[in-house]
Amino acid sequence: MAIYNTLLYYCYSTIADAEQFAADHLKFCKSLGLTGRIIVAEEGLNGTVSGTAEACKTYMDTVHADERFAGIDFKVDEVTEPSFVKMHCRYKAEIVYSGLRDPNVINPQQQTGxxxxxxxxxxxxxxxxxxxxxxxxxxxxxxxxxxxxxxxxxxxxxxxxxxxxxxxxxxxxxxxxxxxxxxxxxxxxxxxxxxxxxxxxxxxxxxxxxxxxxxxxxxxxxxxVFDNRLSVDVNSVNPVVISTCRNCGTTTPKMINCANPECNEHFTQCDECGTKLEGCCSDACQSHPRKRVYDGTGYYVKVPQPVNTNKRNNLQLADR
Structure with missing residues (x-):
């Protein structure tokens, strides 16, 4: 029986002194025992947090009590364990990075589809x-x-x-x-x-x-999804699998992070190739001296790594 929830949400609403808000909000989340990632900007909030059902309810009730965030539509998933290891709440220029920072041109508070x-x-x-x-x-x-x-x-x-x-x-x-x-x-x-x-x-x-x-x-x-589940089922009516293993081409729904931390690319890989390549996307990554231990999940706690601009691995929470 699920005893934890994972919440996905966002809100475009002006936050004055957003940097201080991020620091205060981090303390609040930690006080509830939540884990997750939240981005705070002057334009609003973007977050995924996970914790006990009771802690998540307290979090939602408290956030909704703030008139700036009263309209947030929380998407709630029941999970068997928290979907994150740590709690991060960071200030950034945008809650979803687009480079479109001129509010006179693009302002979701004023015009959207x-x-x-x-x-x-x-x-x-x-x-x-x-x-x-x-x-x-x-x-x-x-x-x-x-x-x-x-x-x-x-x-x-x-x-x-x-x-x-x-x-x-x-x-x-x-x-x-x-x-x-x-x-x-x-x-x-x-x-x-x-x-x-x-x-x-x-x-x-x-x-x-x-x-x-x-x-x-x-x-x-x-x-x-942007947590340690990596993916979730959506279709209960007419589900199919469309993704294929990057290495052998067989149909597989499994997505992992490359075990080489300097690559860390997200890609689909079947269990057979995962075992053979030890969770790596290539032979080169498999032989990398800093390769992480593959436990079959393909999820690793993030640690700071040099950015490899040649890989499609610069994934952000905001990019969802």
Whole structure:
């Protein structure tokens, strides 16, 4: 029986002295025994936290009591153990990094695409005048995506603005954007509107809420999440597996981090190749002197490492 919860949430709401807020909020989370990662910026909050059901309820009630965050839609998963090892609450320039920091151009508090509840999204997604747009990164949509969705070749959400020209061919369509929890869609849909796309919508609460309220119908594969679970099931109606092992090509839903900490790439790998390569993405990584011990999960507690700019491994909590 699950005795823990994992909460996924975000809120675009102005926070004065956000840096001090982050420090105070970290103390509050630790006082409840929570683990997780929260990003705080002047534009709002972006977090995933995990703890006992009682601690999570206290957290939600306290956050909702603050009028700035009263409208937060917490997505709650029951889990058998906490989804993080430590608690981090950090101040950053944006709660989801996009490089779009001019509030006169992109401001989710003022303009975004029309929010569609999961069942509304399900009713619209297959229409001929609609394009379903996945605004997540490659490693996310390679694991799972909506059937017939348009996906983008981007390593991080900050690459999304550069894709606008490629999307211009869909300007005569209704654009339905989606992401994991909804946070990326707020800025993606705002940018699309700014660039002249006339009808832009977004899936309220993202894939996670869609799974809970619409059974995840037609979401193919699993959904990547930014905690030690790495992925979760979404579709209880017509599930399929679409991801394949990077090393041998066999179908597999399992995503791991490369055991080489200087690579740390997220990729899909079957158990057989995982055992053979000891959780590494390549022979080169397998022979790396700092290779971590592979325990079959492919999840490792993060430690500071030199950035390898040649790898697609600069994943951020904000990038969801």
């Amino acid at each position: 029309k929010h569609l509840e999961p069942k509304e999204f399900m009713a619209m997604k297959d229409r001929d005048d609609v394009v379903v747009l996945d605004v997540r990164s490659n490693y996310e949509h390679s694991l799972g995506k909506f059937k017939n969705a348009v996906t983008l070749d981007i390593e991080n959400f900050r690459d999304f603005p550069a894709m606008i020209n490629e999307l211009a061919k869909y300007k005569d369509k209704k654009i339905l954007t989606y992401c994991t929890g909804g946070i990326k869609c707020e800025k993606a849909s705002a940018l699309l509107l700014h660039e002249g796309f006339p009808e832009v919508y977004q899936l309220h609460g993202g894939i996670i809420k869609y799974g809970k309220e619409a059974g995840g119908q037609d979401f193919e594969g699993k959904c990547y």
